[in-house]
Amino acid sequence: MTFSLLRARSTAVWLTLVAVTLVSWVLGAEHGVGSTIAVVVLVFAVVKVRFVGLDFMELRTAPLILRALFEAYCIMLWMVLTGMYLWL
Amino acid sequence: MHVTIEKAAAWLGVAMLGGFLVMFWFIAGLIPPMSPALTAEQTARIYSDHGLRIRIGLALMLLFCWLFAPFLALLSRQVRRIEGYWGVMSLTQVMLSVTFPFGFSLCALFGVAAAYRPERNPDVTQALSDMFWFIFVGLVGPLITQVIILAFCVFIDRRQVPSFPRWFGYFNIWYAVLGVPGCAIFLFKTGPLAWNGMFAFWIPLTVFCIWMIVTAIMLTKAVDVEAAERKARAAKREWEPAA
Amino acid sequence: MSQTSLRPAGGDQSSVTRPAPHVPGEPGVWIFLFGDMVVFGVFFATFMYQRAQAPELFDASRHTLNIAIGLTNTLVLLTSSLLVVTAVRAIRLSQPGAAQLMLAGALVCGLIFIGFKAVEYTAKVRAGHIPTENNFYLYFFILTGLHLFHVLIGVGVLILLMTQARRRNLSATRMAVVEGGGCFWHLVDLLWIVLFALLYLVS
Numbered sequence: 001m002t003f004s005l006l007r008a009r010s011t012a013v014w015l016t017l018v019a020v021t022l023v024s025w026v027l028g029a030e031h032g033v034g035s036t037i038a039v040v041v042l043v044f045a046v047v048k049v050r051f052v053g054l055d056f057m058e059l060r061t062a063p064l065i066l067r068a069l070f071e072a073y074c075i076m077l078w079m080v081l082t083g084m085y086l087w088l
Numbered sequence: 089m090h091v092t093i094e095k096a097a098a099w100l101g102v103a104m105l106g107g108f109l110v111m112f113w114f115i116a117g118l119i120p121p122m123s124p125a126l127t128a129e130q131t132a133r134i135y136s137d138h139g140l141r142i143r144i145g146l147a148l149m150l151l152f153c154w155l156f157a158p159f160l161a162l163l164s165r166q167v168r169r170i171e172g173y174w175g176v177m178s179l180t181q182v183m184l185s186v187t188f189p190f191g192f193s194l195c196a197l198f199g200v201a202a203a204y205r206p207e208r209n210p211d212v213t214q215a216l217s218d219m220f221w222f223i224f225v226g227l228v229g230p231l232i233t234q235v236i237i238l239a240f241c242v243f244i245d246r247r248q249v250p251s252f253p254r255w256f257g258y259f260n261i262w263y264a265v266l267g268v269p270g271c272a273i274f275l276f277k278t279g280p281l282a283w284n285g286m287f288a289f290w291i292p293l294t295v296f297c298i299w300m301i302v303t304a305i306m307l308t309k310a311v312d313v314e315a316a317e318r319k320a321r322a323a324k325r326e327w328e329p330a331a
Numbered sequence: 332m333s334q335t336s337l338r339p340a341g342g343d344q345s346s347v348t349r350p351a352p353h354v355p356g357e358p359g360v361w362i363f364l365f366g367d368m369v370v371f372g373v374f375f376a377t378f379m380y381q382r383a384q385a386p387e388l389f390d391a392s393r394h395t396l397n398i399a400i401g402l403t404n405t406l407v408l409l410t411s412s413l414l415v416v417t418a419v420r421a422i423r424l425s426q427p428g429a430a431q432l433m434l435a436g437a438l439v440c441g442l443i444f445i446g447f448k449a450v451e452y453t454a455k456v457r458a459g460h461i462p463t464e465n466n467f468y469l470y471f472f473i474l475t476g477l478h479l480f481h482v483l484i485g486v487g488v489l490i491l492l493m494t495q496a497r498r499r500n501l502s503a504t505r506m507a508v509v510e511g512g513g514c515f516w517h518l519v520d521l522l523w524i525v526l527f528a529l530l531y532l533v534s
Contacts, residue, residue, distance in 0.1 A: 005417050005429055014413040018406060021527075025402050028532030038533045045528035049521050056416045056517045058510075063352040066361060073368055077525070080376055085533065088383030255359025262366040265484075269477070276462075279469045286377050287473065291370060 013055040020044050039082055046078040091315045094162055098307040101159025105300045107152055108192065116145025118199070119293075121221065121284035124277040128210040131217050136206030143203045146196040153192035159304070160185035163238070166251055166310045170241045172329070177237050187230040195223035221273070225283040228270040228292070235260040235267075235299070249317070251310040259302060266295045356511030364518050367481075371522050374477070378470050378529060385466060392467035393534035395460060400451045401531040404444050405523060411440030412520040415489070419513045422496055423506070430496040434489055437516065441486045448479055471530055478522055485519045488512045 028041040053070045054060045060067070113119040122134055135142065164185055168178035202216035242250070242257030270292050273283040280287040321328060354361075382389045418433035452472075455461075462472040492512045495505055 005421055005424075005426070005433075008417070008420065010413060010416045010420075014409060017409050021402070021405050021409065024528065024532060025398070028528070029398055041528055041532045045525055048524045052412065052517055052521045052524065056412050056520070057514045058353075058355040058416075061353055062355055066354065069361075069365060073365070073372070077372055077375070080372070081379055081529070081533075084376060084379035084383060088380065253359070254357060255362050258359040258363035259366075262363045265367065265481075266370055268480070279466070279473075280377060281473055287374070287477075291373070 010055055013051050017048050017051055020048055038085055042078065042082050042085065046074050049077070050074045091311055094165075094311045095308050097158035097162045098304040098311070100155055101162075102301055102304045104152065104155050104159070105297060107155075108149065109297075111145045111149045111152075114145075115148065116142045116199075118142065118145070121225070121289060122217075123284055124218075124221070124273075124282050128214040132206070132210035132213040135203045135213055135217065139203040139206055143200050146199045146203075149196045150193050150200070153189045153196070156189050156192075157185070159300075159307075160188055162307055162311075163234075163303070166307060166314075167238065167241050169310075169314060170245045170247075170251055174331075177241055180237060181234060184230045184234045188234075191223065191227050191230070195220045198223065221283040225270050225289055225292075226273045228267050231296075232264045232267050235264050239264070249313055251313050252306055256302075256306050260299075263295055263299045267292050356514050357507040360507075360511035360514060364514060367518060368521075371525075374474060375525060375529060378474060381466050381470060382534060388465055389467045389534040392460075392465060392471075393531065395458075396471075396531055397451060397454065398531050400447050401527050404447050405527045407440050407444050407447070408520045408523050411437040411444075412517050414440065415492075415513045415516050418492070418496065419510060422501065422509060425499050427496055427499060431493055434493045434496055438486065438489045438493070441482060441489060444482060445479070445486070448475065448482075467534065474526055474530065478519070478526055481519050481522065485516050488515050 024041050024044045027037050031037040050071070053074070054067075059070050109119075117138055122131065126134075160181075164178055164181040167181045168174055171178050198216050198219040202213050202220060239257040239260035242252045242254060242260070245251060269281060269287040270289070272281040273285075273288050276282040276285070276288075279285055283289055318328065414433040414437040418430045418437065421427075421430035421433060455468075460468050462469050489512070492509055495501065495509050498505070501509065
């Protein structure tokens, strides 16, 4: 019974998240200061955040205003953190 | 008559918030806060250079901070309405409300004492100044406990027309969580958890201002709910609940 | 207010097919969740600002972190989130047994995270890395400490969810509380994803 529950989108999303985490780790563990790899890692982090919000928090099926606010948050987070990394 | 006084109490709270900012920021200049990492001499220098501003601003605060009381009394009354009688939660609200103006007046006393005699030993001035900041920024327990109880009351309110909407409960929890870092200032002299830091000062200050304004608005609405219920009861000739 | 969740007919397990937009939890919860996300966003930006003041220091200090613990904690939280979202679905489908099992699993994950954090903190302090050592470690302990505070609250929320999962048919309000509680746990996961990236990888 439990296993049939797991045969759903959320499990697929989880596998993706785990994969992205591992890739981020492999890429990001060793890199110098001010590298493009860090930018990639930030992108991956925001992508993961977006998946958690849309599929785990179920914002994909939420009213537009909630989803829009969340997507705006993701974009702002990515822009601010990446911008600060590259240009401060 | 009740309604006018109660709504005035709510807005008096907001007015006092403005007053607090004017007194501490524009008059006394104590916001933005001085650094805890300064030496005793540097701290004493601040209190002697700006002594007059500081003393005037804090003296005004000592006089006026008690005007927070009606706002808090209204808050306690609304909790009592939800609880149904003067129970544990309402009475705790009252007790903690008593400490609220002290948070401002007690710290102000230490602040004026620090600025009172510029010619004294700088170490003594610094000690008094430290007490000001500790009480002003570090005494977070009473208000956080108050808002957690308020949030709890909002959630358990099972009446047909509740005094507060449910989102207000979540709002209070948000405020409580963000107010907590203030308690860490006793452990740090620099960084975001010092009394001039981002997490321990600026965020709690911002959140406090938002909380007072939002709560004042919600209290005004709750007063309307109560007035409507009173009217409905009068029409049905029911007894009013005891105070 | 949120609609009562409908049980999908014919055993359709996908949670995506809903007749109309549904607010996960209730609108009020999102005031808290978004509020927390925004404030943590400010914390993240503050960290990045501090990093820009001393990039070499931050990078050097970052390398003294045990990235294996960070990675494991990330995977543990991701798994716990999967368990929570599946448990919520089980509750909707009136399968209290499965739901309780999943929530217990998520709870165990939460405790594992706390355990690893305790190990990590102790190891760091024993190696001489204390919050007052430098700016990196100051922010490391403060940010992960604040997050840990959220994890502890989250564990409490999970226990609350477990008590609700025992029922077969939940009212709309109770279901909203369950969904809201689940979303809080996902928030804890979400914040850690960013923290892991910032503290362990990007610094």
